[in-house]
Amino acid sequence: MNLAYRDVRHNLFRFVLTCLGLSLLMAVVLAMIGIYNGLVADALNIVKAPQADLWVVESGTQGPFAEASKIPGRTRDAVARLHGVAEAGSITYQTVEARHAGETLRLYVIGYEPGRPGGPQTIAEGRGITQTHFELVADRQTGLVVGDRIRLGRNSFAVVGLVEDTMNSGGDPAAFITLPDAQTLQSQLAPPAQRVQTARGAGLLKSADTVAAVIARLEPAADPLGVATTVRQWKHLGALTQAEQEAILIGSVVDRAKRQIGLFLGILLTVSAVVIALIIYTMTMEKLKQIATLKLIGAPDRTIVSLIVQQSLALGMVGWSFGLILILLVKDYFPRRVVLEPVNAAALGGIIIVVCIVASGLGVRAALKVDPATAIGG
Amino acid sequence: MDDARQPLIEIAGVSKHFGEGEARVDALRDIDLTVRRGEVVALLGPSGSGKTTLLNVIGCIIAPTVGRVTLDGELVYDNRALRGDLRRLRLDKIGFIFQFHNLLPFLNARDNVALVLTLAGRSSVEAQERAVELLDYLEVGHRKDAMPALLSGGEAQRVAIARALANSPRIILADEPTAALDSKRAGIVMDLLRKLAAEQDACIVAVTHDEKIYDRFDRLFHLRDGVLEDQEEEVS
Ligand SMILES: Nc1ncnc2c1ncn2[C@@H]1O[C@H](COP(=O)(O)OP(=O)(O)OP(=O)(O)O)[C@@H](O)[C@H]1O
Ligand SMILES: [Mg+2]
Numbered sequence: 159m160n161l162a163y164r165d166v167r168h169n170l171f172r173f174v175l176t177c178l179g180l181s182l183l184m185a186v187v188l189a190m191i192g193i194y195n196g197l198v199a200d201a202l203n204i205v206k207a208p209q210a211d212l213w214v215v216e217s218g219t220q221g222p223f224a225e226a227s228k229i230p231g232r233t234r235d236a237v238a239r240l241h242g243v244a245e246a247g248s249i250t251y252q253t254v255e256a257r258h259a260g261e262t263l264r265l266y267v268i269g270y271e272p273g274r275p276g277g278p279q280t281i282a283e284g285r286g287i288t289q290t291h292f293e294l295v296a297d298r299q300t301g302l303v304v305g306d307r308i309r310l311g312r313n314s315f316a317v318v319g320l321v322e323d324t325m326n327s328g329g330d331p332a333a334f335i336t337l338p339d340a341q342t343l344q345s346q347l348a349p350p351a352q353r354v355q356t357a358r359g360a361g362l363l364k365s366a367d368t369v370a371a372v373i374a375r376l377e378p379a380a381d382p383l384g385v386a387t388t389v390r391q392w393k394h395l396g397a398l399t400q401a402e403q404e405a406i407l408i409g410s411v412v413d414r415a416k417r418q419i420g421l422f423l424g425i426l427l428t429v430s431a432v433v434i435a436l437i438i439y440t441m442t443m444e445k446l447k448q449i450a451t452l453k454l455i456g457a458p459d460r461t462i463v464s465l466i467v468q469q470s471l472a473l474g475m476v477g478w479s480f481g482l483i484l485i486l487l488v489k490d491y492f493p494r495r496v497v498l499e500p501v502n503a504a505a506l507g508g509i510i511i512v513v514c515i516v517a518s519g520l521g522v523r524a525a526l527k528v529d530p531a532t533a534i535g536g
Numbered sequence: 537m538d539d540a541r542q543p544l545i546e547i548a549g550v551s552k553h554f555g556e557g558e559a560r561v562d563a564l565r566d567i568d569l570t571v572r573r574g575e576v577v578a579l580l581g582p583s584g585s586g587k588t589t590l591l592n593v594i595g596c597i598i599a600p601t602v603g604r605v606t607l608d609g610e611l612v613y614d615n616r617a618l619r620g621d622l623r624r625l626r627l628d629k630i631g632f633i634f635q636f637h638n639l640l641p642f643l644n645a646r647d648n649v650a651l652v653l654t655l656a657g658r659s660s661v662e663a664q665e666r667a668v669e670l671l672d673y674l675e676v677g678h679r680k681d682a683m684p685a686l687l688s689g690g691e692a693q694r695v696a697i698a699r700a701l702a703n704s705p706r707i708i709l710a711d712e713p714t715a716a717l718d719s720k721r722a723g724i725v726m727d728l729l730r731k732l733a734a735e736q737d738a739c740i741v742a743v744t745h746d747e748k749i750y751d752r753f754d755r756l757f758h759l760r761d762g763v764l765e766d767q768e769e770e771v772s
């Protein structure tokens with residue numbers, strides 16, 4: 159007869175309650191891991207989306223995500239003509255507030271040249287942009303649906319397609335429009351002072367055709383670093399390989415948030431470990447008298463150790479699975495993406511098992527030390 | 537008939553002290569005691585006189601500081617423990633009955649008894665059958681599925697006795713087995729123990745304060761400050 163199971167069944171209500179408490183804790187830990195992953199994945203998504211090999215940006219900047227970058231639109235032709243470059247496209251990024259269905263919507267507007275790199279990769283619903291003007295492909299998170307119309311600046315755009323999981327590191331969902339539309343929008347939304355200057359004609363030509371970056375895809379044989387070195391020799395231009403761009407994003411933009419969440423996750427894991435250890439330890443302490451009785455009637459240490467270890471593992475595993483189920487049920491209700499990889503859940507499971515074994519080790523030590531005479535009393 | 541008088545417990549020159557120096561307590565001083573088959577003996581004495589300590593030495597729960605302990609013909613202590621697996625020895629030869637029943641609260645009456653049988657190596661089916669047999673014999677068979685918390689004091693004590701007897705131990709040790717019972721029930725339990733000792737060829741050593749049951753014992757031993765006083769005449 160399995161004593162661990164019998165004892166659990168006898169105190170079922172309490173055991174379930176403890177498991178439930180533990181599972182809430184586990185759910186929080188898993189949510190935190192998911193938020194952390196989501197943050198990194200979202201930030202990287204926007205960099206990975208154009209499937210670029212090289213980013214040409216304003217020299218001295220780490221644009222266009224970490225810093226503002228502004229380069230002339232004609233840079234694209236120059237880049238496209240470089241040896242080793244297969245194709246190139248201009249791209250702009252700006253965060254825009256728009257009103258839709260009575261609510262303010264923050265959009266991360268990406269302007270790109272249809273037919274060149276920089277546009278949405280996979281359309282989840284509807285179609286891609288085919289017209290030169292006033293069409294828009296939005297992330298599903300915006301709440302927009304195909305057929306909607308939305309006003310950006312002074313123009314109204316038709317939503318023709320939806321994409322998924324495309325947002326900036328701040329969590330604003332993306333909206334793709336054509337580059338000319340994006341440039342118009344940029345000038346319409348520019349601060350008044352700049353607009354006055356532009357109206358005076360001073361920098362009209364210069365500022366009308368600026369983009370944030372030019373992204374290039376290289377021939378398979380080309381060396382990204384080599385091409386980047388060439389571009390860096392040009393006046394006013396800098397170049398970043400895809401790997402560098404991702405590193406910058408992780409390093410600068412996401413890093414703080416990542417460390418913040420990482421530290422919190424660490425604290426949370428420590429707290430969970432302490433709570434689990436405490437639960438298991440008190441669980442064993444409460445049974446000391448019964449353990450003394452077991453020793454007295456001749457039960458070997460093996461029986462006593464397995465009673466404690468089995469119970470603590472059961473507690474940990476039930477808590478972990480309830481927690482996992484709970485987080486899987488609620489994760490889509492989070493405003494930002496919660497990404498849980500199986501390896502995360504498995505890693506947490508592994509940690510819990512270790513914590514349970516260590517904690518039951520403490521209990522076992524106390525249990526093995528207990529004098530069978532204490533069962534007699536008096 | 538000589539065989540029937542064979543000693544089951546032989547204690548020779550046993551002393552036990554706890555602590556050292558200022559804190560030293562001499563719980564047992566140079567005790568000699570022999571209990572034979574079929575005998576039911578009582579340990580009497582004021583609180584702190586060493587009764588429980590002596591019972592624990594006989595039950596191999598604590599080691600004597602010096603002295604020899606022989607159980608069922610096997611020398612167990614000779615100034616030091618001679619057997620490594622004292623728990624196995626307890627399982628095979630010794631049954632304990634406590635003042636409070638000490639049943640495991642998460643097992644029902646039958647499984648409390650069956651547990652010691654499976655620990656001793658019986659199959660689960662066999663253990664269950666024998667457990668029910670024993671409970672029937674002790675007239676608590678009808679309560680076999682009840683959890684200990686729902687048993688009356690007397691019922692629980694009888695289940696505990698069934699557990700103590702499950703592996704047919706030769707030595708039954710009881711620390712105030714009737715303290716939790718009223719005098720009528722106490723008498724019934726003692727009669728039962730006497731009957732079992734006779735039937736199973738076992739001996740019983742019981743600690744008691746209960747004068748009303750003194751007449752149920754073959755011999756009474758008085759302990760005072762760890763010293764065994766002159767043995768009283770046989771009662772019955
Ligand atoms: N583990 C121990 N450590 C230190 N002293 C102990 C220990 N166990 C017993 N003693 C001491 O040994 C003496 C004898 O104790 P014991 O428990 O044998 O008395 P007792 O006759 O059973 O008393 P009671 O009738 O109150 O149960 C007491 O003075 C007690 O304080
Ligand atoms: Mg005592």
